[in-house]
Every structure is written in C-alpha cells, then in structure tokens.
Amino acid sequence: METTALNIVVLIKHVPDTQFDRHLSGPDNTLDRSESILSELDEYALEAALQLVESSGSAAGEARVTAVTMGPAQAVTAVRKALQIGATDGVHLSDDALAGSDAAATSLALATLVRHLGPVDLVLTGMSSTDGETSLVPAQLAARLELPQLTFASTLELFDVDGVRKVTGRRDGDAYSYQLEAILPAVVSVTDQINSPRYPNFKGIMAAKKKTVTTLSLADLGLNPSDVGRSGSWTDVVEAQPRPVRAAGTIITDDGDAGIQLVDFLAAQNLL
Numbered sequence: 001m002e003t004t005a006l007n008i009v010v011l012i013k014h015v016p017d018t019q020f021d022r023h024l025s026g027p028d029n030t031l032d033r034s035e036s037i038l039s040e041l042d043e044y045a046l047e048a049a050l051q052l053v054e055s056s057g058s059a060a061g062e063a064r065v066t067a068v069t070m071g072p073a074q075a076v077t078a079v080r081k082a083l084q085i086g087a088t089d090g091v092h093l094s095d096d097a098l099a100g101s102d103a104a105a106t107s108l109a110l111a112t113l114v115r116h117l118g119p120v121d122l123v124l125t126g127m128s129s130t131d132g133e134t135s136l137v138p139a140q141l142a143a144r145l146e147l148p149q150l151t152f153a154s155t156l157e158l159f160d161v162d163g164v165r166k167v168t169g170r171r172d173g174d175a176y177s178y179q180l181e182a183i184l185p186a187v188v189s190v191t192d193q194i195n196s197p198r199y200p201n202f203k204g205i206m207a208a209k210k211k212t213v214t215t216l217s218l219a220d221l222g223l224n225p226s227d228v229g230r231s232g233s234w235t236d237v238v239e240a241q242p243r244p245v246r247a248a249g250t251i252i253t254d255d256g257d258a259g260i261q262l263v264d265f266l267a268a269q270n271l272l
Contacts, residue, residue: 005062006158008049008122009114011141012042012067012082014075015131038078041126043085043197048156048190049124050086050198056158064088066117070098070109076213083208084200090213091117097218097225102233103132107140109228112221114145122167123187127152138189148182154193158184 014036046067053063067082069075070093079090093113101109114123123145128135135151142149153169160166165184170177172193200208218225226232252261266272 005064006053006056006122007064007066007118007120008052008124009066009068009117009120010042010046010049010082010087011110011123011125011137012046012069012078013039013126013129013131014069014071014078015039015129036074036078038081039126039130041128041130041192042078043126044192044194045124045126045190046082046085046087047195047197048188049122051195052122052156052158066091068110068113068117069093070101070106070113072099076215079213080208081200083211083213084204085198086204087211089211092213092215093217093221094215095218095225097229100230100233101228102235103134103136103140104234105228105232107137107144108232109218109221109223110137111141111144112223113216114141116216116221119185121165121184123147123185125187125189127189127191135189138187142187145187148186150180150182150186150188153180153188153190156188156190156194 015038016036046065049065053065056063065087067079067087067090069078069091071078073094075094076090076092079087079092083090091113093109098105098109114120123141125138125141129137138151139149150167150169150171152171154172155170157168158165159168166181167184167186167188168179168181169188169190170179172191218228230236250265252258252265263272
C-alpha cells in the first residue's frame with residue numbers, strides 16, 4: 001500500500017511481573033512496583049504497530065513508532081525494551097504528582113501527552129494492563145482526544161480509499177465477530193490474539209542504544225498536578241487487606257466408596 005509515512009504512538013506500561021504476587025503498599029494503598037517489567041499485553045500493540053509500518057510502504061526512516069509510558073523513574077526500562085524490539089523513539093512522562101492516578105487521571109495525562117507529541121495517525125494500546133486490568137483507558141483516551149475508537153481488535157489493517165486512510169479490525173465476541181472501521185486518526189486497542197510479538201535481537205539491542213528517550217513532566221505538558229494523581233482520580237482505595245491463606249482441600253481416599261464420598265461432599269457444598 002503506497003501511502004505517506006505513518007506516525008504511530010504505542011502506549012506501554014511498566015507493571016509488576018506476573019510471576020510474583022502483587023500487593024499494595026504504603027498509606028495510599030498503591031501497587032508495589034519494585035519488580036516490574038513491560039506489560040506483556042502491550043507487546044502485542046507494539047508488534048501491531050511495527051507490522052503496520054512494515055506493510056505500509058513507508059520509506060525507511062520515515063515512519064515513526066513512538067513508545068510512550070507514564071510512571072516513576074524506573075518505568076523508563078519498559079520504554080527501553082520497546083526500543084530494543086523496534087520502536088523508533090520513546091517518551092517517558094514522569095512526575096511525582098502522577099502517583100496514585102486511576103484510569104480517569106491516567107487517560108487525562110496520556111491524552112494531554114499525545115496532543116503534545118503533535119498529529120499522529122494511530123494510538124495503539126493493549127487490551128488492558130496486567131495490573132489494573134480495567135480496559136478503561138483506551139475508551140477514555142479516545143473520548144478525551146475526540147477520536148474514533150476500535151477496541152479489542154484481533155486483526156488490524158490499514159487501507160486508502162481516494163486519499164482517505166482508514167483502519168479496520170475484527171472484534172471477536174462469544175457468538176459473533178464484528179468488523180470495525182474508522183477514519184484515521186483513531187485509537188485502537190488490540191487483544192493477545194492479534195499476533196506473536198517479536199523478541200529483541202542483538203541488532204535491535206545495539207540499535208536501541210542510539211535511540212532517544214524524551215522525559216517529560218506535568219509542567220512540560222501544562223497540566224495542573226491537582227488534575228492527576230489521587231486528587232484528580234475518580235476512585236480511591238480506602239482500605240486493603242492481604243488475600244487470606246488458601247485453606248487445605250479435602251482429600252478423598254478411595255476405599256471403594258470414593259464416588260459416594262464425592263457426591264456427599266458436593267451436596268454439602270450445594271453444588272448438586
């Protein structure tokens with residue numbers, strides 16, 4: 001497809017590694033992010049962006065895939081991995097006032113950041129983060145940017161009709177699949193069924209060392225600190241308790257009547 005160079009923003013998140021238990025900490029009941037990595041679900045969005053660029057006909061060096069994250073200083077490691085995978089440049093929004101932001105405050109900060117980056121063709125996200133798992137930010141972001149949205153896309157293609165660029169994707173439901181279409185620019189969230197993300201290779205790791213990561217603050221965006229963080233959030237965690245220890249299960253020894261014992265157990269649990 002012959003078209004002008006694409007400018008894609010991919011939103012990524014630095015999230016606690018799912019191999020470890022997650023827990024809240026501190027008086028504000030915020031998530032402990034000491035053992036964090038690039039969200040696995042965001043890798044599908046990054047791969048989708050790279051594939052769109054590769055199939056778009058953009059000349060080498062013209063298309064942009066900007067990996068964008070919001071978080072504390074250590075969140076830059078997620079951006080650096082995205083650069084190793086293939087993003088052309090990265091942006092890190094970091095400010096102490098962002099701590100405790102819920103989905104609404106997060107979408108406000110990210111929408112302001114996307115506008116700050118200038119005109120873009122696509123904003124791609126994963127279907128959710130692996131920490132909050134709300135799937136709210138893509139829709140809220142589209143609303144704040146006043147852009148059409150395609151959510152939970154399991155396929156993604158770009159095409160040009162009489163000079164008008166459009167994006168189309170399939171959303172799979174329980175009983176039906178829907179073909180969605182929007183004129184660019186648009187916001188799109190993709191599922192983990194859309195592709196198989198590539199891994200950083202040696203060439204990509206070395207090339208990433210020369211790529212730029214721009215760090216921005218709320219002041220750079222003209223955002224009031226009171227509009228984000230806990231003060232700008234629509235929700236608040238007022239109390240949290242550790243998950244109770246899982247009780248030991250019931251062991252049934254088969255002495256010839258295991259079936260009867262199992263039925264009696266299920267009946268006692270009102271499962272029959």
